[in-house]
Amino acid sequence: MTEMTSLTYKQVNEDVAAIGHRVGKAWWVAFLASVAVIITGGLCLAYQVHVGLGVTGYTRPAMWAVYITNFVFWVGIAHSGTLISAVLFLFRAAWRQSIYRISEAMTVFAVMTAGLFPLIHLGRVWFFYWLLPYPNQRELWVNFRSPLIWDVFAVSTYFTVSTVFFITGMIPDVAALRDRATGVRRKLYTLLSLGWRGSTRNWKHYAQAYLYFAAFATPLVVSVHSVVSWDFAMGLNPGWHSTIFAPYFVAGAIFSGMALVITLVIPLRRAFGLEKYITEWHFDSMSKLVLFTGCVVTYSYLVEFFIAWYSGNPFERTAFWDRAFGPMAWGFWIMAVFNCMVPQMLWWKRNRTHLPTLFLITIGINIGMWFERFVIIVQSLNINFDPWVWRGGYHPTLIEFGITAGSFAWFFMYFLLFLRFLPVLSIAELKEVLPAPLRRQGRAS
């Protein structure tokens, strides 16, 4: 925080404007690599569309697997952005200012990635519009009692609201970039800033609307991952049919999302020289949130096992025994180590502020959280009510790996474009943290 108070308004404008021009060979290498992996993933998808879902490893009873794992993973990643931008805004947490734009961008790109997977999982992607409520010749309507339709509404609302929130929040900052830019960039920023002048009229209604966006987005965050959790909890399948799923999933989403924010911010801070803006204090605060949500997630895992035992239900007991000691137990133990044990290192401040250590911890958490979704989906489906279907035969194929890798590249490609062309830090909000320019201290009002 002390580094930030020594900044001037002008320096903030100069530093943020310089980020987009500071990209070098590393940016191009990362961008072209992302495009190459997207093309590979796209070819895998084209092959799947041509041949059918038989090219995946789907085997009864595991007919939901990596694609739905990816969907839940990316929706979870999306949650930290709205948490930081909306929830922490309402709570007036000052540490959000330096990182909220990055995490908001992450949210929008993560939802764009998540939204692909239900369509990919459909197999016949061209029929996706059947999920939408529209009048058709058979007078059929979608089933609003189904969590899958709730998902359509929740995810599309989340994408719309988080994108609008992201773009609206950028208007004053894009205007600041516009005033320093030349050529095509100036034209682009003029268009995107909507003629913003920073007038009292602009600010008055902007501030009010921003508050309401935050007020809408806060319960929306909770609702979206609750709805995603109900995709499972509304089913009777052992390992899924649980009332704790909604808070458990929301905590897990914040846990993984914050971890990915830290993973992305550490190299960005170094590459673009943002040490003055993103300080040890920010990492310390983010890490505490990761530690807290990690403890909630660990508690949820323990409650699941306890309730499976305490219920006396043989199907639940069998499912959870299989989860920890069955043929795919490796997934469970990866999850347990990375999500429960590794985050405990964050009790020590040294680990919360030692960036190489923190970087490794957060990468571990993201691996662990991907496996959490894999375990919940695949392992629960593998052990169903009927022992004769307990084949445990699902194994991901190269096509699924290719599409999964493509989704990560899809996310990173947009993120790289964001770094290059849009304000990575919120210029206007950083100035709010700095002391107001006063001739006579304490005389502003």
Place this chain on the structure above:
Amino acid sequence: MSQTKSGALGVFQYLDDAIAAARQLKSAGYTVHAMTPTLYPELQATVDPGPSGVRWVTLTGALLGIAGGATLAIWTSLDWPLITGGKEIVSLAPYLVITFESMVLVGSIFNLLAMLVFGGLPGWMRAEGYDQRFSEDRIGLWVPADAATAEKAAAVMQAEGAEEARVATG
């Protein structure tokens, strides 16, 4: 950006000077617009103290979203009355999810539209008094007026500590 109307423009380095000048000008009966690099609630309260109308539009949108979401779920269920999962044809508990999401979606869209309409955005053609320094570290006060009145307004701003005060004509 071109200046399209005449008036007095004051450029201030300090917030307290700008607030003092705005108060003087308002009490003298001038219309004052401020342009700032970030939100200054104190200056906002001096120049344009009333509440924003955004809240009413947003509330209207949210209520329409509630009505629309609930109507869509209930009406379509009655239109094709098929019992699924042993639930009621009109199952209010699951429809709350649709209703809630519709409230957030429509409320947010109305919120955005209200911000644009009340805030005068897009405002590519409105550039009166704008200076690029106002997105950086300076505060601008713009007083729309004819040349003679603008001279007086500029003098007030100069007296209150403006580092630059002049008559600007379009």
